[in-house]
């Protein structure tokens with residue numbers, strides 16, 4: 391039966407699942423939602439309002455980590471979860487860290503700059519949606535920006551805290567890798583996939599499937615420029631596995 395991924399093209403948690411499904415070579419359909427207008431549909435399908443949600447054989451699985459576990463159970467070829475117990479828990483622990491300590495901070499940090507540039511951010515938010523999505527979000531933008539800033543606490547001192555969290559996370563990754571190619575063992579796993587996809591908005595890889603802005607304004611631009619060396623590893627993971 392058909393696999394349907396409910397998603398926002400801009401969402402890095404959705405990219406995590408897109409990548410997992412592409413890596414496994416699965417056939418699936420993307421159901422894109424407009425941020426804000428997704429709430430009702432998600433509530434009908436799952437407990438929370440967040441995307442990604444995967445629909446398959448009458449089941450709805452919400453949350454990128456649960457979806458990857460489900461995919462590995464249902465489609466065991468090209469596993470993303472290591473089979474050996476110690477490596478398996480290490481990979482799951484890395485993924486938990488990336489989901490909690492990278493994903494929300496990348497999002498807050500990026501939106502803090504992008505929400506001040508409606509011409510850049512509206513096309514990203516409306517990407518892949520209905521033809522009226524862009525004019526609709528443009529019209530609603532002042533309210534949308536206010537709501538997004540409130541829901542994701544995109545304000546000081548939280549933005550500064552997120553920047554510190556990202557600095558810490560990049561150092562932690564660097565320390566764990568120490569010249570190795572992968573976070574767990576000697577093969578690509580959900581640990582690397584989680585880290586690279588959740589950091590991806592900071593280096594904007596083509597494989598993500600979003601038309602990234604040509605110019606990124608500062609302070610985001612300045613931070614990205616300063617962190618090029620630390621972003622080289624996730625960039626390479628994209629080049630090799632996406």
Ligand SMILES: N[C@@H](CCC(=O)N[C@@H](CS)C(=O)NCC(=O)O)C(=O)O
Pocket residue numbers: 398401402403404429439440441442452453454455489497
């Ligand atoms: N831990 C969740 C996080 C998902 C998440 O934060 N999704 C955001 C988009 S990046 C979302 O749907 N926000 C709107 C909402 O929660 O209603 C996962 O791994 O899937």
